[in-house]
Structures are given as structure tokens and as C-alpha cells.
Amino acid sequence: MSDKKHKSIISPLKAARGMGADKSGFHHWWMQRVTAIALIPLTIWFMFCAVGAIANASYDRALEWLSSPLHAVLMILYVIATLYHAALGLKVVIEDYVHKESLKIASIFFVNFACFAGAVASIYAVLLVSLKG
Amino acid sequence: MEKKERPLSPHLGIYKPQLTSVTSILHRITGVGLAFGTGIFIWFLIALGWSENCFDCFHYFITSFAGRLVIFFWMLGMAYHLVNGIRHLIWDMGYGFKIEDANKSAIVVFIISIIVAVSSVCVAY
Numbered sequence: 001m002s003d004k005k006h007k008s009i010i011s012p013l014k015a016a017r018g019m020g021a022d023k024s025g026f027h028h029w030w031m032q033r034v035t036a037i038a039l040i041p042l043t044i045w046f047m048f049c050a051v052g053a054i055a056n057a058s059y060d061r062a063l064e065w066l067s068s069p070l071h072a073v074l075m076i077l078y079v080i081a082t083l084y085h086a087a088l089g090l091k092v093v094i095e096d097y098v099h100k101e102s103l104k105i106a107s108i109f110f111v112n113f114a115c116f117a118g119a120v121a122s123i124y125a126v127l128l129v130s131l132k133g
Numbered sequence: 134m135e136k137k138e139r140p141l142s143p144h145l146g147i148y149k150p151q152l153t154s155v156t157s158i159l160h161r162i163t164g165v166g167l168a169f170g171t172g173i174f175i176w177f178l179i180a181l182g183w184s185e186n187c188f189d190c191f192h193y194f195i196t197s198f199a200g201r202l203v204i205f206f207w208m209l210g211m212a213y214h215l216v217n218g219i220r221h222l223i224w225d226m227g228y229g230f231k232i233e234d235a236n237k238s239a240i241v242v243f244i245i246s247i248i249v250a251v252s253s254v255c256v257a258y
Contacts, residue, residue: 036221039215040215047253048256055201058192122179125182132182
């Protein structure tokens with residue numbers, strides 16, 4: 001860049017960094033796919049194994065089911081993958097439909113906070129059940 | 134900044150619904166629905182970890198008619214988002230972009246997701 005237009009000491013790359021597409025878009029896109037792939041087997045487990053315990057089991061049967069180390073670990077993995085995937089997906093939906101900047105940022109903040117809190121509470125609950133059993 | 138009256142491109146509403154656009158918006162609707170659905174298993178887990186009384190309250194709701202309806206539509210949405218999500222991942226790998234292929238895979242998604250949802254509800258009860 002020896003032409004006259006480029007007078008600044010800052011290189012064109014440095015000037016472009018942080019502008020436009022050079023943000024966290026790729027990481028968002030990639031993590032949505034990573035969690036989606038993890039959720040294929042986990043959702044099949046959830047639909048054919050966990051929902052029976054959720055929809056129909058008595059207290060004792062549900063406790064017994066979730067005290068199994070296999071189901072406890074799968075439940076924790078399912079909770080993390082689902083809520084991470086949900087936070088990523090809801091962010092895109094909010095960005096598409098909420099145009100007021102302050103409301104958009106507040107909504108995304110709320111979604112991330114709710115998903116994180118939901119995940120922590122769920123994992124703590126699974127551990128409580130494991131300790132009871 | 135001054136807001137200028139510029140011409141807008143036509144809004145989505147004027148287009149005739151197509152299989153591709155319907156499956157796309159359904160993916161988004163079921164996704165948002167499932168995000169709210171996480172409240173059910175979070176409630177289940179917390180109630181189970183907390184106390185028997187707390188769980189009885191959850192159990193009373195989920196075994197009621199409304200609760201069973203919730204479970205059915207939850208599973209329908211989950212099955213659809215799962216199967217159509219796999220369709221999206223196949224697109225991400227670069228396959229199935231021809232319009233006739235996308236229309237065919239849309240039908241396949243509808244059929245498989247109904248089968249998956251109904252069988253999961255049957256297994257649960």
C-alpha cells in the first residue's frame with residue numbers, strides 16, 4: 001500500500017478489524033452446529049427415555065430413574081447442550097425482530113441470563129437427586 | 134438521523150406459502166416453543182430434587198389433560214425441530230439444494246417427525 005490514498009500509520013487490516021463482519025459471527029454459527037450435532041443423540045434419548053419419567057412416573061420411580069449414573073450424566077449433557085443451543089437460537093430471533101437497540105440488548109441479556117440460570121439450577125437438581133439415591 | 138422514505142422490497146406476506154418457506158418458519162416457531170418447553174424439564178428436575186410435595190404439584194399438572202396435551206405438542210415440536218435440524222445440517226454439508234430435492238426432503242421431514250413424535254408419546258405412556 002504505497003499509494004497516496006493510504007496515509008495513516010495504521011495498516012488497512014488494523015483499520016478493518018472490529019468493523020463489520022470481523023466479530024463473533026463465526027463462533028456463533030459454529031457453536032450452533034456443534035450443539036445441534038450433540039443434540040441429535042441426546043434428543044433421541046430424551047424423547048424415548050426421559051419423557052416417560054417426566055410425563056408419567058411417580059416420585060419414587062422418577063427418583064430411581066434419575067439416580068442412575070447413566071441417566072444423570074445424559075440429563076446434565078442434555079441440559080447444557082439444549083440451553084446453549086436455545087440461547088444461540090433465540091439471539092438470532094431477537095436480532096431479526098427487535099429493532100430498538102436498547103430493547104434488543106436487554107432481551108439478549110435476559111435470554112442468556114435465563115438459560116444460564118436454568119442450566120445451573122437443573123444441574124444442581126440432578127446432583128441433589130444423585131445424593132438422595 | 135433523518136428517516137427517508139425509500140422504496141421497500143415486498144414483505145414476505147405477499148408470497149404464496151411454499152414447502153421451503155413453511156418448513157423454514159416452522160423450524161423457527163418450534164425452536165422458540167422448545168425454548169419455553171425447557172421450563173417443563175427444569176421444573177421436573179427442580180421439583181424432583183427439592184421435595185416430594187413439590188414433585189406432587191408437578192406430577193398433578195403433567196398428568197392432567199392439559200399436561201398431556203403439553204407433552205404431545207412438546208414432542209411434536211421437538212421431533213420436527215430434530216428432523217428438520219438434520220435436514221439443515223445436510224444442507225450445511227452442501228447437499229440437497231435443488232428446489233425439487235428441498236421440496237421432497239420437506240415431505241420426508243413431515244412424515245418422519247410425526248412418526249417420531251407419536252412413537253415417543255406411545256413409549257412415554
